[in-house]
Amino acid sequence: xxxxxxxxxxxxxxxxxxxxxxxxxxxxxxxxxxxxxxxxxxxxxxxxxxxxxxxxxxxxxxxxxxxxxxxxxxxxxxxxxxxxxxxxxxxxxxxxxxxxxxxxxxxxxxxxxxxxxxxxxxxxxxxxxxxxxxxxxxxxxxxxxxxxxxxxxxxxxxxxxxxxxxxxxxxxxxxxxxxxxxxxxxxxxxxxxxxxxxxxxxxxxxxxxxxxxxxxxxxxxxxxxxxxxxxxxxxxxxxxxxxxxxxxxxxxxxxxxxxxxxxxxxxxxxxxxxxxxxxxxxxxxxxxxxxxxxxxxxxxxxxxxxxxxxxxxxxxxxxxxxxxxxxxxxxxxxxxxxxxxxxxxxxxxxxxxxxxxxxxxxxxxxxxxxxxxxxxxxxxxxxxxxxxxxxxxxxxxxxxxxxxxxxxxx
Amino acid sequence: xxxxxxxxxxxxxxxxxxxxxxxxxxxxxxxxxxxxxxxxxxxxxxxxxxxxxxxxxxxxxxxxxxxxxxxxxxxxxxxx
Numbered sequence: 001x002x003x004x005x006x007x008x009x010x011x012x013x014x015x016x017x018x019x020x021x022x023x024x025x026x027x028x029x030x031x032x033x034x035x036x037x038x039x040x041x042x043x044x045x046x047x048x049x050x051x052x053x054x055x056x057x058x059x060x061x062x063x064x065x066x067x068x069x070x071x072x073x074x075x076x077x078x079x080x081x082x083x084x085x086x087x088x089x090x091x092x093x094x095x096x097x098x099x100x101x102x103x104x105x106x107x108x109x110x111x112x113x114x115x116x117x118x119x120x121x122x123x124x125x126x127x128x129x130x131x132x133x134x135x136x137x138x139x140x141x142x143x144x145x146x147x148x149x150x151x152x153x154x155x156x157x158x159x160x161x162x163x164x165x166x167x168x169x170x171x172x173x174x175x176x177x178x179x180x181x182x183x184x185x186x187x188x189x190x191x192x193x194x195x196x197x198x199x200x201x202x203x204x205x206x207x208x209x210x211x212x213x214x215x216x217x218x219x220x221x222x223x224x225x226x227x228x229x230x231x232x233x234x235x236x237x238x239x240x241x242x243x244x245x246x247x248x249x250x251x252x253x254x255x256x257x258x259x260x261x262x263x264x265x266x267x268x269x270x271x272x273x274x275x276x277x278x279x280x281x282x283x284x285x286x287x288x289x290x291x292x293x294x295x296x297x298x299x300x301x302x303x304x305x306x307x308x309x310x311x312x313x314x315x316x317x318x319x320x321x322x323x324x325x326x327x328x329x330x331x332x333x334x335x336x337x338x339x340x341x342x343x344x345x346x347x348x349x350x351x352x353x354x355x356x357x358x359x360x361x362x363x364x365x366x367x368x369x370x371x372x373x374x375x376x377x378x379x380x381x382x383x384x385x386x387x388x389x390x391x392x393x394x395x396x397x398x399x400x401x402x403x404x405x406x407x408x409x410x
Numbered sequence: 411x412x413x414x415x416x417x418x419x420x421x422x423x424x425x426x427x428x429x430x431x432x433x434x435x436x437x438x439x440x441x442x443x444x445x446x447x448x449x450x451x452x453x454x455x456x457x458x459x460x461x462x463x464x465x466x467x468x469x470x471x472x473x474x475x476x477x478x479x480x481x482x483x484x485x486x487x488x489x490x
Contacts, residue, residue, distance in 0.1 A: 102441070105441065106439075106441075109438065109439055109441055110438065110439060113422075113436070113438035113441070114424045114427065114436050114438065115436070115438040277428060281425070281464075339460070339463060339464075340463040340464065341464060342463075342464065342466040343466065346423065348421065348467060349467070350421065352421040352422060352423060356423065357424065
């Protein structure tokens with residue numbers, strides 16, 4: 001272990017760095033390359049009141065396993081996040097430590113297990129087919145909005161048993177709650193209020209009429225022997241929407257942009273669809289959008305030579321760890337045959353992304369169908385990224401053109 | 411060779427099952443993978459060693475029998 005109590009306090013490795021700024025949004029790889037080139041696996045930034053960015057592979061690995069030092073707890077008294085999260089109540093289970101994490105996860109495990117994702121694959125493919133049918137005759141679309149964002153959003157609403165056609169409203173609030181929270185916190189707070197305000201009627205409606213859906217299972221559950229409080233239900237539901245609606249779209253958009261500039265890779269996947277499972281892991285390693293995972297330091301200590309103080313904010317940059325040249329030779333290269341690809345796109349440890357198995361299936365279905373039905377797609381206009389890419393590094397508008405095709409269904 | 415999965419480290423990524431479904435199986439409701447019964451000794455050792463290298467939690471433990479004829483345990487230590 002590199003965590004040692006000490007009486008000598010070393011100097012901090014200070015860097016001029018802000019993951020919420022335009023430089024990171026426009027070219028995150030260059031920024032990350034610079035972080036790794038320092039040779040130190042973490043750095044302190046004065047932005048947003050001060051925080052640690054942990055990006056070295058080994059340091060992230062150790063930090064995530066040591067949840068007693070790097071706490072996930074978020075509360076009004078002890079808020080986490082950089083800048084600090086604006087929502088009032090903890091999101092269960094990501095803002096919780098200890099054995100209750102798994103109790104809370106267990107509530108939804110049968111839905112989000114590998115078996116659950118496999119059961120949903122046919123439905124995911126159906127939604128994908130419908131969405132592509134809606135634009136394939138046109139020969140152009142905003143791929144981000146019309147497919148990559150729409151599919152995961154519709155799926156999670158269907159799983160919850162909520163109205164899937166309301167996905168554009170939910171998406172607007174979810175996007176605002178993430179991407180506006182640093183520059184326009186009042187917009188993000190209003191969005192979170194809208195989200196909570198729209199979850200409340202879903203709770204009362206479903207309580208009166210329990211069924212065979214994910215949300216009914218949540219309402220029936222008694223994690224740790226007690227049913228969820230209303231506040232916990234709001235946090236749990238918000239987290240399911242958040243996880244479902246932004247990150248898979250972000251990953252897939254980043255990969256489509258990559259493939260637009262790399263026809264050789266696109267051709268490899270078209271010629272050999274059997275590459276898809278390993279390619280998925282390589283894309284996850286290189287193009288994961290999920291940066292904004294935070295912890296709070298619980299005691300003074302020295303970690304990888306750096307002096308941490310109780311109460312310090314820390315950001316675990318999982319996607320940056322995936323680009324660490326110490327762990328991954330040629331980290332920015334794309335190698336579908338890469339072995340020992342222990343990327344951290346879904347996080348590690350007790351908070352491993354609960355939706356990771358669904359994310360993989362949705363990604364593979366969407367990319368597979370794009371390559372099958374729109375094989376000659378080209379980016380045809382300005383790719384618009386979310387202005388703040390510090391938490392989720394994703395594309396808002398991805399205009400493409402392609403040879404028009406025919407609908408699969410009537 | 412002995413292969414096991416440390417249940418306290420496995421976090422249900424299921425990458426071992428993806429890499430070698432004949433060697434590992436996933437317990438959906440326990441959020442973790444286990445070594446398939448009878449797989450060790452039936453399948454080539456390399457199958458397990460390669461899968462261990464894909465586990466981001468380093469939860470797959472490979473122990474080589476400590477006999478003069480067996481390969482050194484260096485490959486095993488790479489696994490965790």
